[in-house]
Amino acid sequence: MNTATQTCVEELRGWLQDxxxxxxxxxxxxxxxxxxxxxxxPDAVAFPHTVEEVQRIVAACAxxxxxxxxxxxxxxxxxxxxxxxxxxxxxxxxxxxIRAIRxxxxxxxxxxxxxxxxxxxxxxxxxxQFPIDPGADASIGGMVSTRxxxxxxxxxxxxxxxxxxxxxxxxxxxxxxxxxxxxxxxxGYDLTRLFVGAEGTLGIVTAATVxxxxxxxxxxxxxxxxxxxxxxxxxVIETLQCGVQIGRVExxxxxxxxxxxxxxxxxxxxxxxxxxEFHGSEPEVAHQVAMVQEIAASHGASDFAWAERPEDxxxxxxxxxxxxxxxxxxRPGAEGLPTDVCVPISELADQVEAAQQDVAAHNLIAPxxxxxxxxxxHLCFMVNPLDVDEMGRAKGVxxxxxxxxxxxxxxxxxxxxxGHGKVEFLKEEAGAAFQVMQALRYALDPLGIMNxxxxxxxxx
Amino acid sequence: MNTATQTCVEELRGWLQDxxxxxxxxxxxxxxxxxxxxxxxPDAVAFPHTVEEVQRIVAACAxxxxxxxxxxxxxxxxxxxxxxxxxxxxxxxxxxxIRAIRxxxxxxxxxxxxxxxxxxxxxxxxxxQFPIDPGADASIGGMVSTRxxxxxxxxxxxxxxxxxxxxxxxxxxxxxxxxxxxxxxxxGYDLTRLFVGAEGTLGIVTAATVxxxxxxxxxxxxxxxxxxxxxxxxxVIETLQCGVQIGRVExxxxxxxxxxxxxxxxxxxxxxxxxxEFHGSEPEVAHQVAMVQEIAASHGASDFAWAERPEDxxxxxxxxxxxxxxxxxxRPGAEGLPTDVCVPISELADQVEAAQQDVAAHNLIAPxxxxxxxxxxHLCFMVNPLDVDEMGRAKGVxxxxxxxxxxxxxxxxxxxxxGHGKVEFLKEEAGAAFQVMQALRYALDPLGIMNxxxxxxxxx
Numbered sequence: 001m002n003t004a005t006q007t008c009v010e011e012l013r014g015w016l017q018d019x020x021x022x023x024x025x026x027x028x029x030x031x032x033x034x035x036x037x038x039x040x041x042p043d044a045v046a047f048p049h050t051v052e053e054v055q056r057i058v059a060a061c062a063x064x065x066x067x068x069x070x071x072x073x074x075x076x077x078x079x080x081x082x083x084x085x086x087x088x089x090x091x092x093x094x095x096x097x098i099r100a101i102r103x104x105x106x107x108x109x110x111x112x113x114x115x116x117x118x119x120x121x122x123x124x125x126x127x128x129q130f131p132i133d134p135g136a137d138a139s140i141g142g143m144v145s146t147r148x149x150x151x152x153x154x155x156x157x158x159x160x161x162x163x164x165x166x167x168x169x170x171x172x173x174x175x176x177x178x179x180x181x182x183x184x185x186x187x188g189y190d191l192t193r194l195f196v197g198a199e200g201t202l203g204i205v206t207a208a209t210v211x212x213x214x215x216x217x218x219x220x221x222x223x224x225x226x227x228x229x230x231x232x233x234x235x236v237i238e239t240l241q242c243g244v245q246i247g248r249v250e251x252x253x254x255x256x257x258x259x260x261x262x263x264x265x266x267x268x269x270x271x272x273x274x275x276x277e278f279h280g281s282e283p284e285v286a287h288q289v290a291m292v293q294e295i296a297a298s299h300g301a302s303d304f305a306w307a308e309r310p311e312d313x314x315x316x317x318x319x320x321x322x323x324x325x326x327x328x329x330x331r332p333g334a335e336g337l338p339t340d341v342c343v344p345i346s347e348l349a350d351q352v353e354a355a356q357q358d359v360a361a362h363n364l365i366a367p368x369x370x371x372x373x374x375x376x377x378h379l380c381f382m383v384n385p386l387d388v389d390e391m392g393r394a395k396g397v398x399x400x401x402x403x404x405x406x407x408x409x410x411x412x413x414x415x416x417x418x419g420h421g422k423v424e425f426l427k428e429e430a431g432a433a434f435q436v437m438q439a440l441r442y443a444l445d446p447l448g449i450m451n452x453x454x455x456x457x458x459x460x
Numbered sequence: 461m462n463t464a465t466q467t468c469v470e471e472l473r474g475w476l477q478d479x480x481x482x483x484x485x486x487x488x489x490x491x492x493x494x495x496x497x498x499x500x501x502p503d504a505v506a507f508p509h510t511v512e513e514v515q516r517i518v519a520a521c522a523x524x525x526x527x528x529x530x531x532x533x534x535x536x537x538x539x540x541x542x543x544x545x546x547x548x549x550x551x552x553x554x555x556x557x558i559r560a561i562r563x564x565x566x567x568x569x570x571x572x573x574x575x576x577x578x579x580x581x582x583x584x585x586x587x588x589q590f591p592i593d594p595g596a597d598a599s600i601g602g603m604v605s606t607r608x609x610x611x612x613x614x615x616x617x618x619x620x621x622x623x624x625x626x627x628x629x630x631x632x633x634x635x636x637x638x639x640x641x642x643x644x645x646x647x648g649y650d651l652t653r654l655f656v657g658a659e660g661t662l663g664i665v666t667a668a669t670v671x672x673x674x675x676x677x678x679x680x681x682x683x684x685x686x687x688x689x690x691x692x693x694x695x696v697i698e699t700l701q702c703g704v705q706i707g708r709v710e711x712x713x714x715x716x717x718x719x720x721x722x723x724x725x726x727x728x729x730x731x732x733x734x735x736x737e738f739h740g741s742e743p744e745v746a747h748q749v750a751m752v753q754e755i756a757a758s759h760g761a762s763d764f765a766w767a768e769r770p771e772d773x774x775x776x777x778x779x780x781x782x783x784x785x786x787x788x789x790x791r792p793g794a795e796g797l798p799t800d801v802c803v804p805i806s807e808l809a810d811q812v813e814a815a816q817q818d819v820a821a822h823n824l825i826a827p828x829x830x831x832x833x834x835x836x837x838h839l840c841f842m843v844n845p846l847d848v849d850e851m852g853r854a855k856g857v858x859x860x861x862x863x864x865x866x867x868x869x870x871x872x873x874x875x876x877x878x879g880h881g882k883v884e885f886l887k888e889e890a891g892a893a894f895q896v897m898q899a900l901r902y903a904l905d906p907l908g909i910m911n912x913x914x915x916x917x918x919x920x
Contacts, residue, residue: 193653
């Protein structure tokens with residue numbers, strides 16, 4: 001800890017008292033995400049309970065030029081919470097108030113530390129839901145900051161479409177509100193969208209007003225296997241072109257199905273498989289299922305199964321739900337190195353096949369699952385981070401995947417974010433726009449204290 | 461014309477030749493929008509045909525510090541294209557190429573001067589549409605820049621949700637691409653959304669990649685009258701809460717219905733009236749119509765009419781389509797002074813009623829129509845701009861409407877934008893966030909040449 005940080009931490013401890021921790025276990029916990037990224041602990045962790053306390057912490061860090069790293073639940077994937085140059089981690093879990101749920105307006109205002117499951121629990125009985133589901137029970141502030149999405153995005157959009165307004169503590173400690181509760185607005189620059197996905201580099205999100213959606217009147221699930229990835233993808237393309245509003249559609253490759261079969265003792269056909277969920281009124285869902293079955297059959301689908309009762313739907317989707325643990329089971333002790341490219345859907349089959357060939361050629365294990373309606377897919381390399389040769393091979397495949405995606409108009413990350421793991425790829429993707437991002441960042445954080453090294457990297 | 465402008469204009473004329481105009485009629489045409497705002501002509505109008513020409517024009521203006529005012533079709537409402545301090549209007553109508561339509565990916569890349577109707581004409585036969593409909597046949601570049609929407613927004617979103625990526629000439633003449641063709645991305649700051657709604661103050665949009673949507677399999681229209689505005693609004697709230705995905709829903713007040721009855725010789729009941737459009741599959745639409753009819757009946761609706769055939773739908777919606785001309789007919793020779801607040805839908809009835817009372821108390825004429833699913837409504841004052849007393853009364857009512865909207869979490873503009881007409885209201889609405897907007901603008905345009913005086917006003 002350098003002198004400035006020491007002074008800052010002592011100043012903070014003076015009023016935060018036991019809500020400012022410098023113990024090793026707390027620091028290490030706050031320097032670790034869910035992937036292979038090495039632990040980079042902050043110098044101290046602050047646990048504010050109010051927005052005013054966050055303002056005071058940031059102001060103190062600004063005064064001493066100490067890095068500030070916002071922390072939600074630590075479930076991000078690209079080293080977002082790593083304290084690359086030390087500093088103070090601001091744990092937002094104490095900002096846990098649900099300020100308002102407005103059923104008539106179908107919106108809610110919650111503090112940043114509220115998790116999506118907590119919010120949905122509070123919505124019980126209103127007939128409404130907050131559908132964005134990145135898998136982990138992430139905090140709303142964290143989901144805002146990584147522009148999270150998940151399996152529901154094809155129907156409900158991502159955090160980009162579902163955040164109406166944010167309360168943000170700026171790098172100088174000032175508090176702003178980025179928007180209103182109006183469903184649409186043409187009032188000035190879209191600051192809300194600027195902070196959504198900014199990964200805490202422009203300020204700390206302390207509360208969000210989000211859209212809510214009606215719980216679907218009726219839900220059905222379906223799955224079917226295909227002779228090739230291309231047939232599965234073409235089924236989805238035709239389905240979307242027909243205007244069928246799928247609730248979710250997930251694609252698992254044969255390697256992934258094999259992994260799940262082993263782990264969950266299922267007997268699914270080892271082939272590229274689509275998992276659908278349909279949301280709507282009963283006649284609408286019946287119409288959708290019939291259309292999708294017809295389209296899938298025209299692409300040679302087999303093993304078409306569908307389910308309506310919740311327990312049957314869960315069983316049908318079990319393979320999809322179990323992939324994380326199934327992958328762990330493929331290679332006990334291995335860490336997951338996730339990829340996250342997103343491409344125009346017409347390019348998806350080519351992209352996945354090229355990646356699969358590259359994986360095989362380099363003797364790696366990397367099952368694939370994709371949010372195919374959005375063109376977003378994840379190969380998850382199961383690696384030993386200490387095996388330098390293997391990590392080199394994995395990173396080679398990983399880099400080529402991204403370059404291929406960029407070449408066809410895709411992005412290096414569909415939903416995980418840049419963190420410090422993908423700064424160089426963002427540079428390639430954005431081109432001259434990268435300097436625009438740097439200029440905007442400098443305009444809001446001239447001292448460079450907010451989550452340094454993430455998104456646009458360190459200033460040169 | 462000052463000396464710097466003269467030098468700049470001569471330099472531009474050197475290579476643009478007859479595509480640089482300084483004639484009075486061309487300049488006045490480019491300084492006028494569709495509303496009461498006074499004409500503020502630029503010093504010259506440039507007609508570039510390529511993106512490179514736009515870059516060269518902007519670079520010349522930057523060198524001489526001459527204002528640049530991007531121009532689409534001149535159909536905006538808040539003086540966006542007024543040359544408040546002279547300068548060069550850049551008419552984008554020559555950027556008229558449709559670069560690509562990609563049916564499988566349901567997206568298209570078009571240059572800024574392509575209008576929405578031209579794009580839709582090119583989509584003929586693909587089964588796809590670009591649904592955003594602000595009324596006028598605006599250019600895509602203009603629609604991007606005002607964050608336009610219209611009657612379809614409740615179903616398809618606004619330009620915010622439908623622009624995937626932009627090509628932009630920055631204030632220094634450099635060209636950037638703000639995003640990719642991926643349906644979602646977490647790659648860095650959302651520059652696309654920053655330029656959507658920036659009204660040409662951060663750069664000139666030269667091309668846009670937009671989302672396309674399937675043409676609905678089936679469309680039905682309906683209308684019904686209510687005993688009060690509140691019953692109409694409550695019908696819409698319940699409809700949305702039930703998850704009925706309305707294609708459009710418009711609310712006209714009794715004054716507006718009366719105006720249309722007179723103009724179009726209709727015999728509609730003079731009462732608050734909802735106009736619905738339903739998009740979907742045939743069983744889905746039938747289910748939706750039945751649900752809405754039941755909800756509307758429970759709120760005392762009468763005169764429920766519905767139509768399926770295109771000509772019957774057009775007749776049913778005629779009242780809605782004719783309001784512009786009907787309003788002109790209410791007071792021949794008058795100019796329209798439109799308002800555009802947008803509020804949480806639960807506040808809509810109170811807000812409209814308060815505005816109606818204020819209109820009546822001040823002896824003004826201002827029919828109301830609203831995109832009620834979004835909480836956006838327009839009172840259109842029919843005024844004589846030369847009548848100082850009347851303009852004063854209209855602006856008083858107008859100002860109180862905005863202040864009431866802001867007080868309940870609404871916005872001063874749902875879809876028209878700030879231009880120079882609403883800078884002071886943006887200041888009130890944004891609070892401390894207004895300075896953030898100024899800082900962002902200064903970061904990208906330190907010389908202050910891009911559409912000066914709009915959005916955040918002139919630098920102090």
